Amino acid sequence: MPLQFTSYDPDSCQLIGEPDLYGPGVRVSYYLFFFATLLAILTRILRERKIEPLGDCAKAINILTFSILVILIRNTASGSFAALEWFLTYPVILVTFISTCFALRVRDNAGILICFGFVLALLTCIQPWLYWSRMYQGSKEGCTVSYWFFGIRNFFGPTWTTFFRVVSIIFCVAGAVIFVFSVILAFFHLGWRVLFHLEDMEKAAQAEVDIIDRAPAPPVKKRKVLKLLGVAVLLFVGIVTMIMMEQTIRVNNIDLSSTPFDSTSQLIPFLTGLFSFLSTVWSCFSLSKGIAILVKKTGGYTSLPSSTHPSTTALKTFPSPASEG
Secondary structure: OOOOEEEEHHHHHHHOHHHHHOOOOHHHHHHHHHHHHHHHHHHHHOOOOOOOOOOOOOHHHHHHHHHHHHHHHHHHHHHOOOHHHHHHHHHHHHHHHHHHHHHHHOOOOOHHHHHHHHHHHHHHHHHHHHHHHOOOHHHHOOOOEEOOOOEEEOOOOOHHHHHHHHHHHHHHHHHHHHHHHHHHHHHHHHHHHHHHHHHHHHHHHHHHHHHHOOOOOOOHHHHHHHHHHHHHHHHHHHHHHHHHHHHHHOOOEEEEEOOOOOHHHHHHHHHHHHHHHOOOOOOHHHOHHHHHHHHHHOOEEEEEOOOOOOOOOOOOOEEOHHOOO
16 A cells, blocks of 8 residues: 555645644644643643643643654655645644643653653754755645635745745754753753652652742732733634644645544544543643632642642642631
């Protein structure tokens, strides 16, 4: 069976798509991932970082994104319409990665963030190879390709081609920085933990944090408003990215009929995204409700340990200053 990738029909200008990269199940899964991360960010802001509900959703994003990266590299090396494939997949991956990083704390999720760093570094460092040596690979003379960005535009317009190439260099440098940072973070998180027994130091630090949590927190309304504004900006960028992806597929009439939504290659990512989203929603509301009820009953302050999975979380309560008196 020949390898399937984005290409033209030999007898026409009909584009044959690659469902494993941007089929309906894959697209919906990333949309669900994105909204799950936004919900997790909102929960952290409103609960002042006392809970972290994203859980295994971040791991699912890492696994699916790495799989897509492997397919992208394989297709690009095999002669696919590489620029179009990367244009359809890279923006939605990038915005999902950014929102996920905002939803996670480095201290509690260093391993996940290290994996994120390596995958994102690979995605960005490959950009110059794509846009400088394989920009027109897979295109067909006489066939027009367009993309949507607040209007329908020519994919190979000289201005945008130059823009893509310049941005690819910037992204490559940023990817190298992310890679170096990930290596350093991996060394500190794994190497020092083994060499210097950081578990004991972390326990002592956590004890100090628990003591600090007894004191009333200063007003942070202004900071919270700024964070909520950041979430609104991230939501806008995410929605624009989704529309850009859907409209680009529509205006080019990309044929994805070879792999329908109910096929295995679409159901697996879709169900992964769906259950990750539902798990995040459940964690947000169940943990938030648990904290609110506990504070209401005790009239005290609460502190959560670093592991905040619903099945393993044990809430610690401290008496309020009034009750101590």
